[in-house]
Amino acid sequence: MSFATTADGIRLYYETAGSGTPIVFVHEFGGDHRSWEPQMRYFSRRHQCVTFGARGYPPSDVPKDMERYSQAIAADDIAAVMDALQLPRAHIVGLSMGGFATLHFGLRHSGRAASLVIAGAGYGAEKEHEEYFRGVSLEVAKQFELQGAERFARTYSLGASRVQFQNKDPRGWQEFATWLGQxxxxGAANTMRGVQARRPSIYDLEAELRVMGAPSLVVVGDEDDHCLQPGIFLKKTIPACGLAVMPKTGxxxxxxxxxxxxALLAEFFAQVEAGQWKPRDPRALPSQIMKTD
Structure with a gap:
C-alpha cells in the first residue's frame, strides 16, 4: 500500500496506474478512492492516473480532531499526494467535495495545475441556501455518529440527486451505496463539520476566481439543482472556463x-495540451445580443 504524508503528519492512501501526463482524481464526500475506477481504467491508457483517499477515509488516516479538517487543508492534501509522487504539475479532476478541493487547489497552488475539472460543485454556494446547507451538513454528521455509516448510508445514498444513478444503473448505484456504508x-462526521459546513461560498471568491489562470472545465448534471447556478457563475467568472451540462443526470x-x-474530459485534456483552451474572446460580449455596427 502506498501513502503520502501531509505537512501535519496525516497519511493519505493513494493508487496510481499508467504513464504520461498526470491526472489526479479527487473524490466526493459520498465516495472514496474507488469512486474513480471508470476513469482510472480509461485514462491510464495514456496518462499517469492517481486516485487517493481524503483524510478521514480509510485506508487514509482518520484524525479524531475536527480542526484537522478544512477546505484549505483538503486542497493542500492534493499537493501532498503530488509531492509523494514527485509530480510538479497535473490535471486535477474533482467531484462535489473533491470539486471544491480542486477549485481551491487552483487558487492555492496555481502553478501546479495543468488544468482543473470542477464537477458537481455547488452545494452550500447559493447564498439563499447557505444557512440551510450548514444546518443539514451538521445533521448529516450527527446521523453518521448516531447510526453508523452502514445504516445511515441507506438514507444518504437516496438523496434527490442520487436517485438518477439508481434509476439508470441499479448495480452501479448499489456498489456506491455499499462502499458508502463502509x-x-x-471521519465522515468530521469531514462534514470541518470541510463541508465551514467552506466559503464560491460567490465570496469572485475576485480571486477572476484572475485564476488554470484552464478549467465545469461539469454539472441538469438534475443536480444546487450546482446549476453555481456552475454558470464559475463559467462567467473564471477566465479560461468551459461549462458542460449533462442531461437527465444527477x-x-x-x-x-x-x-x-x-469523453468530455478527453477532449478537454487534448485541447489544454495543444494550447487551445484559452480565455474567452473579448469580442464575445455577454451584454450583446446582435451586432449592429
Whole structure:
C-alpha cells in the first residue's frame, strides 16, 4: 500500500496506474478512492492516473480532531499526494467535495495545475441556501455518529440527486451505496463539520476566481439543482472556463454517465495540451445580443 504524508503528519492512501501526463482524481464526500475506477481504467491508457483517499477515509488516516479538517487543508492534501509522487504539475479532476478541493487547489497552488475539472460543485454556494446547507451538513454528521455509516448510508445514498444513478444503473448505484456504508463514521462526521459546513461560498471568491489562470472545465448534471447556478457563475467568472451540462443526470456524474464524462474530459485534456483552451474572446460580449455596427 502506498501513502503520502501531509505537512501535519496525516497519511493519505493513494493508487496510481499508467504513464504520461498526470491526472489526479479527487473524490466526493459520498465516495472514496474507488469512486474513480471508470476513469482510472480509461485514462491510464495514456496518462499517469492517481486516485487517493481524503483524510478521514480509510485506508487514509482518520484524525479524531475536527480542526484537522478544512477546505484549505483538503486542497493542500492534493499537493501532498503530488509531492509523494514527485509530480510538479497535473490535471486535477474533482467531484462535489473533491470539486471544491480542486477549485481551491487552483487558487492555492496555481502553478501546479495543468488544468482543473470542477464537477458537481455547488452545494452550500447559493447564498439563499447557505444557512440551510450548514444546518443539514451538521445533521448529516450527527446521523453518521448516531447510526453508523452502514445504516445511515441507506438514507444518504437516496438523496434527490442520487436517485438518477439508481434509476439508470441499479448495480452501479448499489456498489456506491455499499462502499458508502463502509466509510468511517468519525471521519465522515468530521469531514462534514470541518470541510463541508465551514467552506466559503464560491460567490465570496469572485475576485480571486477572476484572475485564476488554470484552464478549467465545469461539469454539472441538469438534475443536480444546487450546482446549476453555481456552475454558470464559475463559467462567467473564471477566465479560461468551459461549462458542460449533462442531461437527465444527477450528482454522481462520473459513475452515472462514465462514457460521456470520459469523453468530455478527453477532449478537454487534448485541447489544454495543444494550447487551445484559452480565455474567452473579448469580442464575445455577454451584454450583446446582435451586432449592429
Amino acid at each position: 466509510h468511517d463514521a468519525v 450528482h454522481t456524474l462520473n459513475l452515472e454517465e462514465p462514457a460521456a464524462f470520459n
